[in-house]
Amino acid sequence: xxxxxxxxxxxxxxxxxxxxxxxxxxxxxxxxxxxxxxxxxxxxxxxxxxxxxxxxxxxxxxxxxxxxxxxxxxxxxxxxxxxxxxxxxxxxxxxxxxxxxxxxxxxxxxxxxxxxxxxxxxxxxxxxxxxxxxxxxxxxxxxxxxxxxxxxxxxxxxxxxxxxxxxxxxxxxxxxxxxxxxxxxxxxxxxxxxxxxxxxxxxxxxxxxxxxxxxxxxxxxxxxxxxxxxxxxxxxxxxxxxxxxxxxxxxxxxxxxxxxxxxxxxxxxxxxxxxxxxxxxxxxxxxxxxx
Amino acid sequence: xxxxxxxxxxxxxxxxxxxxxxxxxxxxxxxxxxxxxxxxxxxxxxxxxxxxxxxxxxxxxxxxxxxxxxxxxxxxxxxxxxxxxxxxxxxxxxxxxxxxxxxxxxxxxxxxxxxxxxxxxxxxxxxxxxxxxxxxxxxxxxxxxxxxxxxxxxxxxxxxxxxxxxxxxxxxxxxxxxxxxxxxxxxxxxxxxxxxxxxxxxxxxxxxxxxxxxxxxxxxxxxxxxxxxxxxxxxxxxxxxxxxxxxxxxxxxxxxxxxxxxxxxxxxxxxxxxxxxxxxxxxxxxxxxxxxxxxxxxxxxxxxxxxxxxxxxxxxxxxxxxxxxxxxxxxxxxxxxxxxxxxxxxxxxxxxxxxxxxxxxxxxxxxxxxxxxxxxxxxxxxxxxxxx
Numbered sequence: 066x067x068x069x070x071x072x073x074x075x076x077x078x079x080x081x082x083x084x085x086x087x088x089x090x091x092x093x094x095x096x097x098x099x100x101x102x103x104x105x106x107x108x109x110x111x112x113x114x115x116x117x118x119x120x121x122x123x124x125x126x127x128x129x130x131x132x133x134x135x136x137x138x139x140x141x142x143x144x145x146x147x148x149x150x151x152x153x154x155x156x157x158x159x160x161x162x163x164x165x166x167x168x169x170x171x172x173x174x175x176x177x178x179x180x181x182x183x184x185x186x187x188x189x190x191x192x193x194x195x196x197x198x199x200x201x202x203x204x205x206x207x208x209x210x211x212x213x214x215x216x217x218x219x220x221x222x223x224x225x226x227x228x229x230x231x232x233x234x235x236x237x238x239x240x241x242x243x244x245x246x247x248x249x250x251x252x253x254x255x256x257x258x259x260x261x262x263x264x265x266x267x268x269x270x271x272x273x274x275x276x277x278x279x280x281x282x283x284x285x286x287x288x289x290x291x292x293x294x295x296x297x298x299x300x301x302x303x304x305x306x307x308x309x310x311x312x313x314x315x316x317x318x319x320x321x322x323x324x325x326x327x328x329x330x331x332x333x334x335x336x337x338x339x340x341x342x343x344x345x346x347x348x349x350x351x352x353x354x355x356x
Numbered sequence: 357x358x359x360x361x362x363x364x365x366x367x368x369x370x371x372x373x374x375x376x377x378x379x380x381x382x383x384x385x386x387x388x389x390x391x392x393x394x395x396x397x398x399x400x401x402x403x404x405x406x407x408x409x410x411x412x413x414x415x416x417x418x419x420x421x422x423x424x425x426x427x428x429x430x431x432x433x434x435x436x437x438x439x440x441x442x443x444x445x446x447x448x449x450x451x452x453x454x455x456x457x458x459x460x461x462x463x464x465x466x467x468x469x470x471x472x473x474x475x476x477x478x479x480x481x482x483x484x485x486x487x488x489x490x491x492x493x494x495x496x497x498x499x500x501x502x503x504x505x506x507x508x509x510x511x512x513x514x515x516x517x518x519x520x521x522x523x524x525x526x527x528x529x530x531x532x533x534x535x536x537x538x539x540x541x542x543x544x545x546x547x548x549x550x551x552x553x554x555x556x557x558x559x560x561x562x563x564x565x566x567x568x569x570x571x572x573x574x575x576x577x578x579x580x581x582x583x584x585x586x587x588x589x590x591x592x593x594x595x596x597x598x599x600x601x602x603x604x605x606x607x608x609x610x611x612x613x614x615x616x617x618x619x620x621x622x623x624x625x626x627x628x629x630x631x632x633x634x635x636x637x638x639x640x641x642x643x644x645x646x647x648x649x650x651x652x653x654x655x656x657x658x659x660x661x662x663x664x665x666x667x668x669x670x671x672x673x674x675x676x677x678x679x680x681x682x683x684x685x686x687x688x689x690x691x692x693x694x695x696x697x698x699x700x701x702x703x704x705x706x707x708x709x710x711x712x713x714x715x716x717x718x719x720x721x722x723x724x725x726x727x728x729x730x731x732x733x734x735x736x737x738x739x740x741x742x743x744x
Contacts, residue, residue, distance in 0.1 A: 247441035250408050255520070256429035256458040261466075269445035 110332075113325035114138050121321050134322060141320065142327040150301065151308035152331065158223050158293075158304055159283045165228040166282060167275065174237030175263045179249060189238070195231035200292065208295055222296040223304070227286060233278050240274040241267060276345030280338070287335055305331035358419025358527040359384040359560060360405060366413035367400055367584075374400050375584045378414070382528075382562060387554050389563045391571035392581035392607065398564045401581075402530050405562065406435050418527050429458075434521030438533040440513045442505035442520070449488060449501040452519045456484045459524075491523045494556075511542045518553070528560040535570065547573060568608050572596065580604045602722040605648045611678055611692045613716070614654070616663070618645045626717065629685045633661045635712050635727050641719050648716035651678065651692040656702055659709035665691050666705055672697070681706065 077085075112128055113121050115135035120127075142148060176182070177189050207226055208217075216222045244267055252262045268275075290306040297303060300311055309327055365378040374397045382388045390398040403409040405416055407428040415424050423431045434455075442451050457466065460483075465474045492498040495515040505513055514534060521529055534550075535543045551574050554561055565571055571578045572592045579589045580603075588600040599605035605613045621627030624638035628647055637645065665681035668690075674697070681691040684705060693708055717725045 245439065245441065247437040247439055248443060250403075250406075250428075251435065251437060251441040251520075252443070252454075253408065253428045254406060254433065254435050255455040255524075257454070261458075266443055 110325050110328050113322055114329045116322055118320065118322055121325075135326070138320075138322040138326040139330070141323040142330065145323065146308060146312040146327060147300075148305075148308070148327055148330055151303055151305045152334065154220075154302055154308075155287050155305045155331070155334075157220055159286045161220065161224045162227045162286050163279055163282050165224070166230045166233050167278075169228060170230055170233035171237055171268060171271075172260070172263055173234045175241055175259075175267060177234065177238045178241035179244070179246070180259070192231050192234050192238075196235060200226070204292070204295060211296060217296050218299050218302060220302065223293050223302070226292065230282065232281070236278055237271065237274055240271055244270065273345050276342045280342060283338065284335060359386070360528060360562070361417040361420075362401075362405070362414065363417075364414035365401065365404060365411050365416070367397070367404065367409070367411050373584055375404075375411070378584075378586060380579065380586065380589070382560060384419075385558045385560055387551075387561045387563065387574060387576045389565060389571040389575035389578040390581055391565055391568060391578050392587075394566055396581045397584040398566075398581050399532055402435075402532055402562060402564050405528075406433055406530050407431050408435075432524070432527045433530060434524055434526035434528075435530040435532065436514075436517050436521050436534045438536055440505070440517040440537075442513060442516055444505055447502050447504060448492075448497060448508070448516050449485075451505065451516055452488045452491060452523050453484050455520060455524045456487065457481075460484065488519075488523060491519045494522070494553075495519050510538050511546065514538065514546060522557070526559075528562060531561065531563045533565055534563075536565070536567070543570075550574060568610060572608065580607060582607075598724070599648070599716060600724050602646055602648065602718050605716055605718075609650055611651050611694065613648045613650050614691050616647045616649070616683075616689065618647045619643045620645060626715075628661075629663060629683070631662070633712060633715070635715060635717065637717060637725060637727055639727075640717075640725055641721075644720040645725075646718040646722070648718065649710045649714055651694040653710050653714035654691070654693040654708050655710070656693070656695065656699075656706060657709050658707060659711070661712055661715070662707050662709045663691070664705055664707055667702060670701060677701070681708070 108128070112130070115133060115138065116130040117132050117134035117137075120130050120132070120134075177185060177192070203226075211217050211222050211225075216225075248266065249262055252266050257266065287304070288306055289304070290310065293302075293304045293307045294310075297307065300308070303311060309324070309331065312327070313324055360380070360382040362378055362380040365375055365380075366373070367375040378401060380388075390401060392398050400409060404411045407423065407426060407430075411424075415422055417423060418431060418433065443454065446454070460480050461477060465477045465480075489498060492501065495518055497512065497515045497519060500508065500512065505516065508516065517534070531550075535546050538546060547570060554574075563570075563574065575592055577589060577591055578595060580587045580595060582603050588595055588604045590598075595604060595608050599608060599613075602615065606615070616628055618626050618628040618633075620637050620640050620643045621632050623632075624636055626633040626635045626637050626645065626647065633647075664684045666684055666687075668680045668682055671678040671680070676694055676696050679693045679695060679701070681693065683689040683691060691708065715727070717727050719725050
């Protein structure tokens with residue numbers, strides 16, 4: 066491959082070059098139309114956040130408002146709803162879930178990938194089975210159990226059902242499977258115990274997978290409305306989507322500009338986090354062969 | 357340093373027996389090579405010695421004490437892997453120091469943040485650093501202490517892997533094809549370095565390879581393995597000159613030995629392609645025989661033992677040539693002959709000759725038969741003294 070790259074290609078005839086150009090343009094047109102379709106709601110949200118109420122529902126769509134109303138919208142979003150409190154709650158819930166998920170799933174995945182013990186195939190099939198069960202299915206028994214335990218309306222109740230992630234176990238197991246056995250054996254000969262092999266030897270090479278999983282997990286739980294809505298009724302504990310819902314109902318009512326500004330604020334952390342971790346995320350996904 | 361003793365080692369994977377009843381005594385300070393084609397069980401045997409795999413039957417002792425129930429690191433053995441198995445996220449220094457930090461620091465002192473609280477840790481780490489430096493100087497790798505394995509060449513990685521093994525002063529070194537990932541030139545160089553290292557450390561080394569040249573050049577003794585058994589154990593010269601079976605004769609020696617079908621003729625002498633050779637084989641268990649003659653024992657010309665061949669092609673190796681012939685009587689049998697360059701290259705039908713004493717005679721089961729020929733007696737004496 067390297068050799069062919071260094072050899073200069075002879076210039077292609079005009080017809081061939083034209084055909085290449087046209088196919089390139091076609092491919093990009095399709096991709097751009099897809100991107101536009103997906104970005105449009107975001108664009109609408111962003112422009113609405115800086116428009117005065119009168120302009121939002123005008124018949125003609127404008128990217129930039131005639132009258133810049135951004136300050137007022139963001140001001141009323143931040144002052145009417147305790148947005149920062151929601152963001153903090155989101156951070157606590159997502160962070161807590163992610164940390165425990167990693168602490169639990171990584172050793173499990175290592176055991177499934179690299180240790181041989183009786184019952185391993187059955188345990189792994191259980192993991193695969195777990196992937197097929199939607200969160201909604203066990204929600205009623207979980208709710209009753211939490212009510213019995215008296216932990217409804219706590220951070221813990223929002224996090225507890227997600228501490229054990231079968232998806233994480235599956236993803237890390239696929240990643241660890243490709244980790245060279247010889248390195249693990251060398252570590253055993255050097256006197257490294259199994260737990261330290263996991264955390265000192267294997268995990269430092271698993272950052273792409275950890276980054277990929279973190280994005281999946283944080284996005285899912287940051288945006289989750291279903292479970293917090295069930296177990297939390299206290300506004301002070303509301304996660305960003307739940308908080309927005311409360312305020313869309315009551316105070317902000319039909320102030321769509323302020324709502325859009327609030328939505329912008331709560332989506333921003335995720336977008337920024339994704340942009341930072343983008344490269345790891347893509348590497349992690351392609352490495353584990355999971356889409 | 358210590359010797360190793362294996363008694364009756366057996367191992368089965370599913371239905372296939374990988375190792376059958378292996379007995380082996382490795383002396384203190386010996387360089388013993390396990391050599392054989394891939395899949396012969398040599399690597400499995402090495403991993404059983406290391407404790408990475410458990411045997412189904414038999415026992416392993418190191419330095420006279422049984423280690424069957426010990427974990428790998430408790431056996432105090434170091435292993436060098438084919439792909440080096442360095443820790444990719446650690447520097448060269450940390451790679452070499454890891455075995456020492458694991459044994460000398462407590463779990464508490466190894467924790468990422470806690471370690472700054474320990475006063476003892478600093479003293480121990482200084483001591484470890486000194487020992488790592490001593491090993492690194494021997495291997496000339498101290499100049500890239502802070503690089504990661506990914507930034508090193510194959511030969512440098514090999515040295516780091518050796519350093520990680522040496523720093524623990526293990527009872528024995530186990531090496532699993534350590535040179536096979538290197539290019540040809542570096543392999544020859546590292547062969548020399550490993551031999552010198554063995555002489556300097558006086559260490560017990562068990563070396564696994566499928567390369568018979570490595571086995572011949574480096575070992576004190578070599579064990580030729582196939583199908584989970586040791587076919588022959590002896591010094592390189594012994595195995596080369598007196599191969600115990602056809603498989604050993606084929607495996608050791610390059611280019612490979614010539615094999616001819618023969619039989620016991622009238623009068624108890626070998627009958628090869630209708631000609632009678634002056635070799636007495638009355639002790640053969642069956643009339644079918646196989647005669648082996650090494651390419652370097654063949655020469656062009658006449659003599660008591662001759663065969664007629666036709667030249668197919670010539671491989672020029674610079675100082676010498678390998679001539680590939682076909683037997684005229686049965687063209688499917690290839691014959692190789694090694695000649696010095698400068699000798700005339702024959703054409704057409706050629707008569708090749710060899711001495712009766714260069715003949716290796718094997719019975720119908722592929723086992724060596726001791727035959728009466730001029731030098732056989734003196735050889736038997738030497739063999740007896742080596743086997744003891």
